[in-house]
Amino acid sequence: MAGFNVRSILVTGANRGIGLELVKQLLEKSNPPEWVFATCRDPEGERAQQLKNLVSRHPNVVIIALDATDPASIKAAAARVEEHLKGSGLNLLINNAGIARKNTLESETLEGMSLVYTTNVIGPLLVSQAFLPLLKKAAQGSNQKGLSCSKAAIVNMSSGAGSIQNVFIWHVGQAIAYRCSKAALNMLTKCQSLGYGGDGILSVAVHPGWVQTDMGNTATFTAPLTVDASVRGILNVLQTLSEKDNGAFVSWEGKVVPW
Numbered sequence: 001m002a003g004f005n006v007r008s009i010l011v012t013g014a015n016r017g018i019g020l021e022l023v024k025q026l027l028e029k030s031n032p033p034e035w036v037f038a039t040c041r042d043p044e045g046e047r048a049q050q051l052k053n054l055v056s057r058h059p060n061v062v063i064i065a066l067d068a069t070d071p072a073s074i075k076a077a078a079a080r081v082e083e084h085l086k087g088s089g090l091n092l093l094i095n096n097a098g099i100a101r102k103n104t105l106e107s108e109t110l111e112g113m114s115l116v117y118t119t120n121v122i123g124p125l126l127v128s129q130a131f132l133p134l135l136k137k138a139a140q141g142s143n144q145k146g147l148s149c150s151k152a153a154i155v156n157m158s159s160g161a162g163s164i165q166n167v168f169i170w171h172v173g174q175a176i177a178y179r180c181s182k183a184a185l186n187m188l189t190k191c192q193s194l195g196y197g198g199d200g201i202l203s204v205a206v207h208p209g210w211v212q213t214d215m216g217n218t219a220t221f222t223a224p225l226t227v228d229a230s231v232r233g234i235l236n237v238l239q240t241l242s243e244k245d246n247g248a249f250v251s252w253e254g255k256v257v258p259w
């Protein structure tokens with residue numbers, strides 16, 4: 001991962017699952033980022049314990065409160081990150097936080113659709129808006145040509161479940177709100193690539209695979225991919241992305257996923 005020279009990274013939903021593993025593996029790198037902003041809903045609560053353990057060993061991790069459904073919390077998080085960065089920009093924003101509900105075409109509700117959309121689509125939109133000035137600052141302060149995750153990037157954690165062509169693991173569950181939200185997140189990613197590419201910011205949607213997390217496992221089935229393998233793959237892919245990948249939907253293995 002030598003080509004992955006990121007000075008500052010922010011990960012949402014970093015207290016468990018893929019988000020927590022992203023933070024862990026970033027810290028294990030031979031050239032770890034100077035700042036890793038690990039955000040979660042409740043930094044004081046029990047669910048943040050693993051993150052707190054990391055902070056005691058890694059002074060470059062900063063835990064920041066961020067609820068992706070709460071615009072005030074998002075703005076407050078951006079202000080805190082700006083304070084820490086002391087005039088420099090944020091290189092990489094990973095919109096990882098997400099929720100899924102098991103509802104079917106018959107059982108899906110207004111409340112379910114709204115909550116999943118608010119978290120999985122509106123959250124990444126508002127978080128990206130709030131951190132845009134810091135991402136632009138990183139791009140402006142960089143002497144790298146083109147686009148890359150080391151310079152300035154938005155990575156939206158999508159899902160093959162939102163691929164209209166693949167309709168990944170339909171046999172396991174319909175999860176209507178979740179599928180629709182990830183298809184919408186893909187469109188948001190495309191829009192961000194068009195809107196922010198000129199500012200030197202790369203935008204991509206990433207499918208992490210079917211991963212052994214609270215979300216990926218079911219009561220009766222263990223997902224095929226370990227969190228470790230998924231995140232190793234994702235970080236390997238991120239370091240290879242360039243201008244030609246702006247607005248793409250890629251998997252943890254670096255394959256293009258059809259919309």
Ligand code: NDP
Nearest residue numbers: 013017018041067068096097098159210211213214215216
């Ligand atoms: P988990 O359920 O294990 O973790 C979800 C994370 O998102 C938790 O940290 C959770 O925090 C956080 N979160 C949920 N709602 C909010 C919110 N409103 N504000 C801030 N944080 C929130 O999921 P995974 O780690 O498996 O998933 C991570 C991402 O990867 C998601 O976007 C998911 O859709 C995507 N993905 C996962 C797949 C899988 O197989 N696991 C497959 C395809 C995509 P809290 O502890 O507070 O609830």
